[in-house]
Amino acid sequence: EPEVTQTPSHQVTQMGQEVILRCVPISNHLYFYWYRQILGQKVEFLVSFYNNEISEKSEIFDDQFSVERPDGSNFTLKIRSTKLEDSAMYFCASSFTGGRNEKLFFGSGTQLSVL
Amino acid sequence: GESVGLHLPTLSVQEGDNSIINCAYSNSASDYFIWYKQESGKGPQFIIDIRSNMDKRQGQRVTVLLNKTVKHLSLQIAATQPGDSAVYFCAENRGGGFKTIFGAGTRLFVKA
Numbered sequence: 001e002p003e004v005t006q007t008p009s010h011q012v013t014q015m016g017q018e019v020i021l022r023c024v025p026i027s028n029h030l031y032f033y034w035y036r037q038i039l040g041q042k043v044e045f046l047v048s049f050y051n052n053e054i055s056e057k058s059e060i061f062d063d064q065f066s067v068e069r070p071d072g073s074n075f076t077l078k079i080r081s082t083k084l085e086d087s088a089m090y091f092c093a094s095s096f097t098g099g100r101n102e103k104l105f106f107g108s109g110t111q112l113s114v115l
Numbered sequence: 116g117e118s119v120g121l122h123l124p125t126l127s128v129q130e131g132d133n134s135i136i137n138c139a140y141s142n143s144a145s146d147y148f149i150w151y152k153q154e155s156g157k158g159p160q161f162i163i164d165i166r167s168n169m170d171k172r173q174g175q176r177v178t179v180l181l182n183k184t185v186k187h188l189s190l191q192i193a194a195t196q197p198g199d200s201a202v203y204f205c206a207e208n209r210g211g212g213f214k215t216i217f218g219a220g221t222r223l224f225v226k227a
Contacts, residue, residue, distance in 0.1 A: 004158075031213065042220055043159060043204060048213035056213040091158045101147055101166070101208075104215060106158030 002026045004107035006092050012113045013082055021077045021110045023092030032075045033093040033104065034067065036060070043091065049075065082114045127224040134192040136221045138205035141186060145207040149215065150179060150190045153202045159217075162190070162203075192223075200225045 005024045013019050025032050034046040047057040049067050066078045075094075079086055089111050093104040128134045140148070146167040151159035165172045165179045165188075172179050178191040188205050205218045 033214075035217075043153075043206075043217040045214040045216065050213070058214070093158075103149055103161035103164055104159075106151075106160070108156070108158050 002105075004092055004094055004105050006090075006107035006110050008110060009108065010111045010113070012115065015084055015114055016081050019079050019082055019112065021079075021090050021092075021112070023075045023077075023107055024073050025075055025092065025094030026105055027073070029094035029096050029105070031055075031095045031097070032067075032069070033095075034077045035091045035093060035106075036088040037091065037109075038088045046077075079112075082112075084114050087112055087114045124219070125222045125224065127226060128195050130195060130197060130225055130227050132195055134190075134195045134199070134223060134225075136190045136192075136203050136205075136223065138188040138190075138218050139186060140188060140205075140207050140218075142207065142209055143183075143186065145209050147208040148179070148181060148188050149206045149208070150177075150188075151204045151206060151217075152199075153204065153220070155201075159204060195223075195225050197225050197227060199223060 007022045011019055032049045035043050036046055037043045045058050047061045047067055048055045064080045068076050089109045091106050091109045093106045095102050095104050149164040150162040152162050153159045163174045163177050163179045165181050170181050176193045180189045192199055202220045202222045204220045206215045208215050
């Protein structure tokens with residue numbers, strides 16, 4: 001079964017550093033997402049991306065965050081200057097039709113630790 | 116505010132028994148609901164979904180019930196197995212939007 005893959009599985013960084021989290025969505029999917037989950041809490045929406053632009057974003061997704069689809073297969077989340085509170089598990093997801101009437105496929109996540 | 120939430124944070128059941136996990140939502144505009152299962156160290160995995168024009172949907176060992184009158188969603192797992200142990204999230208998608216909103220999660224423990 002096709003799956004969403006994320007790298008790295010763990011990322012440790014110093015506060016103030018930039019990090020890039022990488023994802024390879026399922027190949028025929030058109031909609032891409034980033035979610036995050038702080039330990040023991042619920043999964044929070046960050047951003048959705050379609051046709052090379054952001055289609056929706058949450059209040060969490062401020063100017064420190066950006067997303068990019070640099071080529072036909074990768075989808076990245078960049079945090080420019082990490083804060084302690086950015087420590088969380090970050091999940092990439094994809095779907096074919098945009099989530100309104102379709103399940104999302106999630107990757108296994110990148111655990112980001114900001115020290 | 117608008118939210119999707121769960122009634123119980125943990126549920127413990129005996130292997131072979133049926134499990135019922137409940138969820139409340141507050142936005143009557145929500146038109147698509149999904150249950151996801153999250154095992155330790157993994158991302159959420161789709162279990163079953165239901166649209167707002169339905170009140171029940173069955174899958175393999177799982178059933179989702181939707182009561183729009185009281186804005187309540189439930190997941191029933193028949194003959195619960197040890198492999199069902201996980202955190203279960205209800206989620207909603209609101210018409211016109213791209214984001215899926217997750218509830219707080221219920222941890223299901225299955226006792227052998």
